[in-house]
Structure formats: structure tokens, C-alpha cells
Amino acid sequence: MPAFSSAQSRDINYHLHPYTNAVAHQKIGPRIIERGVGIYVYDEQGNKYLEAMAGLWSVAVGFGEPRLGEAAARQMRKLPYYHTFTHKSHAPSIELAEKLVGYTQGRMSRAFFTNSGSEANDTVVKLVWYYNNALGRAQKKKIIARQRGYHGVTVASASLTGLAANHRDFDLPLPQMKHTSCPHFYRQGRPGETEEDFATRMASDLEALILEEGPETVAAFIGEPVMGAGGVIIPPRTYWSKIQAVCRKYDLLIIADEVITGFGRLGTRFGSEAFGIEPDIMVLSKQITSSYQPLAAVLLSPEVTAVIADHSAALGTFGHGYTTSGHPVAAAVAIENLNIIDERGLVENAAATGAIMQAALLELAGHPLVGEVRGMGLIAGVELVADKESRRPFDPLGATGAAIYERAQENGLIVRGIQDTIAFCPPLIITPDQVADMVALFRKTLDEVHASMP
Numbered sequence: 384m385p386a387f388s389s390a391q392s393r394d395i396n397y398h399l400h401p402y403t404n405a406v407a408h409q410k411i412g413p414r415i416i417e418r419g420v421g422i423y424v425y426d427e428q429g430n431k432y433l434e435a436m437a438g439l440w441s442v443a444v445g446f447g448e449p450r451l452g453e454a455a456a457r458q459m460r461k462l463p464y465y466h467t468f469t470h471k472s473h474a475p476s477i478e479l480a481e482k483l484v485g486y487t488q489g490r491m492s493r494a495f496f497t498n499s500g501s502e503a504n505d506t507v508v509k510l511v512w513y514y515n516n517a518l519g520r521a522q523k524k525k526i527i528a529r530q531r532g533y534h535g536v537t538v539a540s541a542s543l544t545g546l547a548a549n550h551r552d553f554d555l556p557l558p559q560m561k562h563t564s565c566p567h568f569y570r571q572g573r574p575g576e577t578e579e580d581f582a583t584r585m586a587s588d589l590e591a592l593i594l595e596e597g598p599e600t601v602a603a604f605i606g607e608p609v610m611g612a613g614g615v616i617i618p619p620r621t622y623w624s625k626i627q628a629v630c631r632k633y634d635l636l637i638i639a640d641e642v643i644t645g646f647g648r649l650g651t652r653f654g655s656e657a658f659g660i661e662p663d664i665m666v667l668s669k670q671i672t673s674s675y676q677p678l679a680a681v682l683l684s685p686e687v688t689a690v691i692a693d694h695s696a697a698l699g700t701f702g703h704g705y706t707t708s709g710h711p712v713a714a715a716v717a718i719e720n721l722n723i724i725d726e727r728g729l730v731e732n733a734a735a736t737g738a739i740m741q742a743a744l745l746e747l748a749g750h751p752l753v754g755e756v757r758g759m760g761l762i763a764g765v766e767l768v769a770d771k772e773s774r775r776p777f778d779p780l781g782a783t784g785a786a787i788y789e790r791a792q793e794n795g796l797i798v799r800g801i802q803d804t805i806a807f808c809p810p811l812i813i814t815p816d817q818v819a820d821m822v823a824l825f826r827k828t829l830d831e832v833h834a835s836m837p
């Protein structure tokens with residue numbers, strides 16, 4: 384039994400952690416992170432870690448950015464809270480809504496604010512239902528997401544998520560949510576199939592599901608431009624254009640969940656731009672405030688906005704909203720954070736330094752543990768395999784990823800093991816030298832774990 388600090392013991396005694404084995408936690412205890420500077424965080428013992436996941440794919444401007452603290456303090460002093468219900472508003476939420484809509488250059492016309500990505504996707508489900516009720520299409524309510532997609536953990540958003548751990552014993556998914564194939568070419572591609580052929584097959588799978596359910600019952604398709612939590616899955620070439628064509632054919636709304644890909648991650652402001660996606664609804668969070676404050680936004684196209692606005696008039700109100708929708712402190716932090724992203728050219732940095740990161744990780748492709756290196760901009764996944772030639776996964780799946788995660792942490796590197804895919808998603812401020820350090824720490828970790836294998 385390790386000797387726990389007072390803080391660790393109290394954590395074990397009082398705190399039920401998200402995404403944690405609650406019994407194992409009593410033995411392992413928490414690693415308590417005390418402070419952060421740039422791309423590094425420090426634990427309570429003073430150990431330094433290169434945070435190659437930007438927290439949870441989210442700290443764009445790095446840790447300890449003083450301008451965000453100052454923006455929060457200024458707003459706290461001026462107006463720490465006010466709501467946005469019943470025709471009330473305040474300057475930060477107005478400015479942020481204008482800024483977000485402005486980034487889309489006319490594609491979107493309104494922003495609705497929530498506190499988290501899950502709540503934003505929950506809101507999207509309700510909006511899709513409300514929209515179709517407004518249009519008199521009471522049957523058109525099903526939403527298609529993808530296996531391995533991640534959209535959050537509320538009852539509705541967890542139902543959209545396509546991962547077993549989010550459904551099992553939570554009595555989910557809801558019956559209105561359906562899941563189509565995951566566009567993971569390395570794992571799902573057939574021998575001899577090109578990326579384009581595979582994309583065509585993915586679009587046919589979607590069409591078959593729509594026809595099986597009945598197009599008059601299917602309302603929308605939701606997808607992350609690049610899947611994050613499902614294993615950093617980059618869609619094959621032509622995937623999004625083929626998927627969009629199917630959605631348009633059957634009059635499905637297209638929802639781009641840009642919670643990870645928004646604000647530069649792929650080297651473009653939004654992931655939709657990188658793939659030519661023309662969404663009707665966009666979901667933004669995480670890098671919107673660099674997660675210094677909880678905030679998410681749902682952006683709506685002019686057409687969807689008009690239908691919802693008219694329906695709110697018919698019903699007397701739009702009966703949806705959170706006490707802290709568009710919270711002034713969170714909105715003020717978001718505005719400052721987005722200003723920093725623009726002033727420091729962090730979207731461009733994600734493209735330029737991202738290319739360096741992708742090239743450096745690709746140099747590991749020959750490593751005996753590495754099956755595939757994939758990525759785009761400043762997000763990447765390295766999939767580990769038991770046998771490179773046959774792509775045979777490790778058995779049990781996930782044990783090697785967990786070993787890498789642990790060993791990396793001992794080496795001062797925080798990554799994420801998604802089964803046996805190791806994810807990288809560093810802050811957008813990362814420099815080429817820091818990328819080199821990150822990849823060197825990862826290579827050392829791979830070698831050590833490989834050497835320790837029977």
C-alpha cells in the first residue's frame with residue numbers, strides 16, 4: 384500500500400471520479416496536479432509532465448495563461464453573473480455569439496450556450512426534435528451517430544456516443560439513436576480496398592441504415608470531423624463528401640460535433656473546413672475557453688434558426704436554457720482565449736508545427752509495437768499491435784496501451800491510451816523543439832515497454 388498524502392487520502396475518502404475504476408482508485412490513489420505552465424503541469428511532489436493531451440483535448444493556449452485569469456477577474460468584478468432568459472443579456476455573451484457566428488462567414492446565424500459539450504449535444508437532440516415538430520414531421524426523430532463516436536455522457540448525448548462503456552448498465556442508448564459504421568480504414572478496410580472504395584462502403588452502410596429505419600423517421604446525422612475519444616480516427620479520403628450526399632438525399636440535418644476539432648486543432652479554424660463539411664448545426668466547446676471555464680456553444684444555420692424562432696413564437700417561448708447559459712465570466716474568458724488564438728496565430732501553428740509532429744511520429748512507424756501512425760494538425764493516434772504484418776491486436780486489448788500510459792507518466796509525459804491507441808493532442812502553443820522532446824519521451828517509453836515484454 385503506498386503512503387498517501389493527506390490530500391490523496393481525502394480524495395479517496397470523499398471523491399467519486401469520472402472515468403475511473405472507483406475500487407482501484409482506493410489502492411492507486413490520485414495523482415494530484417497542482418499547477419501548470421505552458422505545455423507542462425506539475426504534481427504536488429513537484430514532478431513535471433509534458434501534457435501531450437492538453438488536459439482533455441482542450442487547453443489550446445497552454446496552462447497558466449495570465450490574460451485568461453485577468454479577463455475572468457475583470458468580469459467577476461464587473462458582473463459576476465447574470466442570466467440570459469426572458470429578453471435579458473450582457474456584453475460578454477453578445478460579443479461571444481457575434482464572434483462565433485462571424486467565424487462561420489454566414490454559414491451559421493445564431494449561437495446557443497451551454498456549460499459542457501454533453502449538454503450542447505443534449506441540446507442539439509432537443510433542437511432536432513423541436514425543429515421537426517415545428518415542420519409537422521412528428522415521425523422524423525431518429526439521429527444516426529457512429530460506432531466509436533464520442534458525443535458526451537448525458538442521457539441523450541451518451542446515446543449518441545458509440546462506445547460500450549457509456550451504454551453498459553446505464554440502460555442506454557435511447558431507442559431514437561442509431562449507429563452506423565466507424566470509418567476506421569486501418570481496422571475496417573478490406574484487403575485490396577482503396578480508401579475511396581472504403582468511403583463509398585461507409586456511405587452505403589449509412590444509406591442502408593436510413594432505408595432500413597425508413598427515411599421519414601430519420602432526422603439527422605452527427606459526427607466528429609476527426610474522431611477523438613474513439614481512437615483518433617481520421618476519415619478516409621472522400622468520406623465526408625459521400626456521407627453528406629446521403630444525408631442531403633434523405634433530408635437529414637448534418638451536425639458537426641467540433642468539440643475537439645474547433646478552434647484550430649486540425650490546422651483550420653474548424654474541422655468542417657478541412658473536410659468540406661457544410662453542417663446545419665455545429666457544436667463547440669473545450670478550446671473555446673481552453674477549458675479555463677466550462678462553456679459550450681451550439682451554432683445554428685439560418686434555416687434551422689428560422690424554424691426554431693417561428694416555433695418559439697407559436698408556442699409562446701423557446702422552453703430550453705440553463706441558469707448559466709452564456710455565463711458572463713466564461714464568455715469573457717472565451718473571448719480573450721479566442722483573441723489569443725488569433726493574435727498568436729495558433730491555428731497556423733497547429734498546421735505548421737502539426738506537420739512537424741506528424742512527421743516525427745511517423746518515424747516511429749517501424750517500431751515493433753507500432754501498427755499505424757495517423758493524425759492531422761496537432762492531433763495524432765499511434766495504434767499498437769501484437770503483430771505488424773497481420774495487424775493482430777494485443778490480447779487482452781488495452782493492456783499494452785495502459786502500460787504505455789503508466790510508463791509515459793513515469794517518464795514525465797502525459798498521453799492517453801484508448802485501448803491500444805496512444806493519443807496525442809498537445810496545446811496549440813507547442814513549439815517544434817517541444818514536439819521533439821515529446822516524441823523522444825514517447826520513443827523511450829515504447830522501447831522500455833517493448834523491452835519488458837515476455
Ligand code: PLP
Nearest residue numbers: 499500501533534535640642643
Ligand atoms: N463531443 C466530443 C467530440 C467530445 O470529445 C466531448 C468530450 O470529450 C464531448 C462532446 C463532451 O463534452 P463534455 O465532456 O464537455 O461534456
